Amino acid sequence: MWDAIFNFYNVLDLDELLEQEAEQLHDYVQDAFCSECGAYYGELESDDRDIRCEYCGEHAVCSLSELLNF
Ligand SMILES: [Zn+2]
Numbered sequence: 001m002w003d004a005i006f007n008f009y010n011v012l013d014l015d016e017l018l019e020q021e022a023e024q025l026h027d028y029v030q031d032a033f034c035s036e037c038g039a040y041y042g043e044l045e046s047d048d049r050d051i052r053c054e055y056c057g058e059h060a061v062c063s064l065s066e067l068l069n070f
Contacts, residue, residue: 004038005067018068025065035067036060 002014008031011017024030032044034053037060041053044063051061 001033001035001038004040005033008033008040014068021064025068030063030065032061032063033067034058034061 006012006017009017009020011020018025021031028046029043030046032041032048032051033039034041034056036053036058037056039053039055041051041061044051044061046063046065049062049066050059052059053061
C-alpha cells in the first residue's frame with residue numbers, strides 16, 4: 001500500500017515522504033489512507049484510525065501520522 005501513498009505525494013520512499021510531509025504530521029487534520037489497499041481517504045483528525053475503507057471494506061483507514069506511528 002505504500003506505493004499508492006508514495007504516488008499520491010509524488011515521492012520515492014518513506015524518507016522523502018517524511019521530509020516532504022513533516023509539517024503535516026503536526027497538524028490536527030491530516031491526509032488519511034487505507035493501510036490495506038492504500039486508497040486516499042480525504043482528511044481526518046490526527047488520532048483517527050481503524051475507520052472502514054469504502055474500497056476494500058477493511059477497518060484500516062488511518063491518518064498519516066497513525067500510519068507512520070507518530
Ligand atoms: Zn482499503
